[in-house]
Amino acid sequence: MALSYVGVAAINLVAALFSIPVIAAGSWLSSQVDSACVQILQWPLIGLGVAVLAVGLAGFVAAFWRLPWLLLAYFVGMLLLMVALAGLAVFVFVVTASASGHPVPSRAFLEYDLDDFSGWLRGRVDDPGRWEQIKTCLAATPVCTAVNQTYATAQELFSASWLTPLQSGCCKPPTRCGYTFVTPMFWISPISPTADPDCTAWSNDQSQLCYSCASCKAGLLQNLRREWRRADLILVVATVALLAVYALGCYAFRTAKTDELFRRYRQGYT
Known part of the structure; x- marks a missing residue:
């Protein structure tokens, strides 16, 4: 050769x-x-x-x-x-x-807005049927239970700058909703809740949390x-x-x- x-x-x-x-x-x-x-x-x-x-x-x-x-x-x-x-x-x-990521008062972590992302990416999570499958998959992972096990007090959670976008968007209610911290996965609703869809979507049910929130979709995309x-x-x-x-x-x-x-x-x- x-x-x-x-x-x-x-x-x-x-x-x-x-x-x-x-x-x-x-x-x-x-x-x-x-x-x-x-x-x-x-x-x-x-x-x-x-x-x-x-x-x-x-x-x-x-x-x-x-x-x-x-x-x-x-x-x-x-x-x-x-x-x-x-x-x-x-x-x-x-x-x-x-990209997304907005500072919030008295919090070290960022929160995320779905409108900040490209239309193509938003389209991957906007379909209700597809999101239902994604939500079920996320709820079966230890993403939020890890937050519950890591942060025992409100101060620890609020100063957690390393909270991932997924944890910030899916595992707690948005800060603007005014919920009161009990544990990272249990919050008390304000006396006069806002009409914000994300605020009403939050649930203390460990299988629901904020997986139905737009903030969760934004955190996932980030x-x-x-x-x-x-x-x-x-x-x-x-x-x-x-x-x-x-x-x-x-x-x-x-x-x-x-x-x-x-x-x-x-x-x-x-």
């Missing part, structure tokens, strides 16, 4: 390895409570990562055994996958461009935004690295073909 084709095979194998961070990013999202309940981004990431791995290995086989038709399929398939990866990276960046941004950074780096390796593979393949033609030309004169 010509040495140049061995180089092409090695480069294609490296391209396959860049699928690992993409698959890892999707798997990491699957392990996060909110992403596991919403199930939007992790499966495209895992699917594209597996596709890159399969195509990269096919390219390695094609170059190692010098199968022109399979090598051509590799170059076309990998190009399409890079376009898909780049498109997904841009899409995630655009839909997560806006959590998703943070996680998706981290996954998007991995996606961008992997895509750029894959593009560089792909370009190197194209150059190596062209060099291999040139060397092969030159050898044939020389053999024709000997």
